[in-house]
Amino acid sequence: xxxxxxxxxxxxxxxxxxxxxxxxxxxxxxxxxxxxxxxxxxxxxxxxxxxxxxxxxxxxxxxxxxxxxxxxxxxxxxxxxxxxxxxxxxxxxxxxxxxxxxxxxxxxxxxxxxxxxxxxxxxxxxxxxxxxxxxxxxxxxxxxxxxxxxxxxxxxxxxxxxxxxxxxxxxxxxxxxxxxxxxxxxxxxxxxxxxxxxxxxxxxxxxxxxxxxxxxxxxxxxxxxxxxxxxxxxxxxxxxxxxxxxxxxxxxxxxxxxxxxxxxxxxxxxxxxxxxxxx
Amino acid sequence: xxxxxxxxxxxxxxxxxxxxxxxxxxxxxxxxxxxxxxxxxxxxxxxxxxxxxxxxxxxxxxxxxxxxxxxxxxxxxxxxxxxxxxxxxxxxxxxxxxxxxxxxxxxxxxxxxxxxxxxxxxxxxxxxxxxxxxxxxxxxxxxxxxxxxxxxxxxxxxxxxxxxxxxxxxxxxxxxxxxxxxxxxxxxxxxxxxxxxxxxxxxxxxxxxxxxxxxxxxxxxxxxxxxxxxxxxxxxxxxxxxxxxxxxxxxxxxxxxx
Numbered sequence: 209x210x211x212x213x214x215x216x217x218x219x220x221x222x223x224x225x226x227x228x229x230x231x232x233x234x235x236x237x238x239x240x241x242x243x244x245x246x247x248x249x250x251x252x253x254x255x256x257x258x259x260x261x262x263x264x265x266x267x268x269x270x271x272x273x274x275x276x277x278x279x280x281x282x283x284x285x286x287x288x289x290x291x292x293x294x295x296x297x298x299x300x301x302x303x304x305x306x307x308x309x310x311x312x313x314x315x316x317x318x319x320x321x322x323x324x325x326x327x328x329x330x331x332x333x334x335x336x337x338x339x340x341x342x343x344x345x346x347x348x349x350x351x352x353x354x355x356x357x358x359x360x361x362x363x364x365x366x367x368x369x370x371x372x373x374x375x376x377x378x379x380x381x382x383x384x385x386x387x388x389x390x391x392x393x394x395x396x397x398x399x400x401x402x403x404x405x406x407x408x409x410x411x412x413x414x415x416x417x418x419x420x421x422x423x424x425x426x427x428x429x430x431x432x433x434x435x436x437x438x439x440x441x442x443x444x445x446x447x448x449x450x451x452x453x454x455x456x457x458x459x460x461x462x463x464x465x466x467x468x469x470x471x472x473x474x475x476x477x478x479x480x481x482x483x484x485x486x487x
Numbered sequence: 488x489x490x491x492x493x494x495x496x497x498x499x500x501x502x503x504x505x506x507x508x509x510x511x512x513x514x515x516x517x518x519x520x521x522x523x524x525x526x527x528x529x530x531x532x533x534x535x536x537x538x539x540x541x542x543x544x545x546x547x548x549x550x551x552x553x554x555x556x557x558x559x560x561x562x563x564x565x566x567x568x569x570x571x572x573x574x575x576x577x578x579x580x581x582x583x584x585x586x587x588x589x590x591x592x593x594x595x596x597x598x599x600x601x602x603x604x605x606x607x608x609x610x611x612x613x614x615x616x617x618x619x620x621x622x623x624x625x626x627x628x629x630x631x632x633x634x635x636x637x638x639x640x641x642x643x644x645x646x647x648x649x650x651x652x653x654x655x656x657x658x659x660x661x662x663x664x665x666x667x668x669x670x671x672x673x674x675x676x677x678x679x680x681x682x683x684x685x686x687x688x689x690x691x692x693x694x695x696x697x698x699x700x701x702x703x704x705x706x707x708x709x710x711x712x713x714x715x716x717x718x719x720x721x722x723x724x725x726x727x728x729x730x731x732x733x734x735x736x737x738x739x740x741x742x743x744x745x
Contacts, residue, residue, distance in 0.1 A: 393544070394569075396593040409578075485621040
């Protein structure tokens with residue numbers, strides 16, 4: 209096992225495959241290099257092309273900005289201090305909405321997966337909401353809750369809770385039936401079967417659902433601020449767009465993207481820890 | 488004996504589409520003495536696995552009676568019975584030893600005691616050194632050893648085995664049959680095993696019950712008069728071949744579905 213880890217994760221990609229290594233005959237360079245290095249190079253190439261295409265006038269930086277423009281705008285955004293209020297308000301909307309989605313989604317999903325009657329009663333609503341473009345409910349949420357933080361939190365919640373619910377329900381439903389018989393045969397109560405077989409068996413689906421919910425929740429957060437708002441990262445995106453400040457637009461969008469990547473990565477690590485048995 | 492399993496006129500029907508009932512077991516009567524090993528053979532789909540699931544308490548019989556030591560076995564499964572499944576059916580997130588102790592945990596046995604007994608069973612089935620592995624890290628044969636250990640750890644009055652080696656390759660299967668004989672002779676349990684392989688039935692059993700083509704009835708009970716303790720040398724015993732041929736003839740006479 210340790211050897212497998214060593215071969216798939218060389219810590220420093222450049223260390224062994226430096227540019228001075230003698231070219232091995234007949235093996236193309238992309239087979240001799242590791243894949244992480246190729247990813248880094250691809251991103252670097254993209255950034256260079258982006259910058260150069262603006263400077264030589266292939267496309268107008270007015271529309272697509274440029275990496276250097278985005279960096280400059282980013283520095284201004286941070287120095288103005290505006291970034292902190294935006295991140296605070298957006299973060300608050302996301303965290304409250306997401307936590308509510310988790311608190312509701314996991315128990316309700318487990319219950320709907322386990323109790324057929326409850327599933328029959330609620331699945332029409334869940335299926336309907338799952339299939340609807342849920343951001344369409346934003347105007348309704350504003351009618352109900354006003355223009356403060358509440359409708360944004362609500363939008364994050366309904367954006368995040370549905371994929372989580374669907375994932376948890378299917379996790380419970382797809383637990384191997386033979387495993388359930390094992391519990392039953394040893395005389396385990398329904399509760400014990402649930403606790404010792406259904407719950408651990410659903411963990412991978414629960415975490416997969418949590419990861420999807422991060423993405424959809426962030427959509428809810430941004431879209432919630434596109435409308436009837438005066439601050440937040442989503443609002444900053446609209447504002448920059450209306451003023452044709454594409455570099456500022458990119459800064460806010462990148463901050464949201466980084467948040468998504470970090471959260472998703474944290475959940476991936478949690479999944480790795482909780483499913484060591486999947487080797 | 489105190490723990491004789493008596494199966495009397497058992498009939499099993501279950502509902503299928505169109506509110507019809509499917510009769511899987513017609514009328515089975517069978518006596519299994521304490522510590523006896525009985526194999527059920529019969530053509531595919533004859534209802535032998537259904538019968539085993541009824542004995543396990545996973546299915547209900549519609550009429551007749553099943554008693555173990557005079558006590559009815561109708562109703563919910565109980566810790567008097569244990570089953571070895573065809574697919575190992577191990578909990579993939581539990582290490583080998585925690586899979587073995589599962590039944591004891593469910594039955595509320597003290598954790599330390601459960602661990603010690605599980606370790607003992609791990610040793611018995613020849614898995615010492617592998618107790619900390621997850622099922623995904625074990626070969627098919629090793630998984631079936633865990634499966635067997637998990638069933639034996641609760642020291643059941645009735646051990647049920649549903650084609651436990653059917654998914655293994657021929658060599659592993661033969662080795663596991665020899666292992667099962669060794670383990671069973673060390674810890675004799677009243678056992679019922681369902682199999683398609685006649686040599687397996689003859690090798691393992693004290694009695695082979697040949698079932699009719701479904702719905703199942705007992706066509707004939709063949710007493711296997713081979714020496715105990717048994718070892719692989721019986722495969723070369725002329726009597727072994729004769730039993731095999733006789734049972735094969737009985738099964739084929741029912742018509743084998745191809």
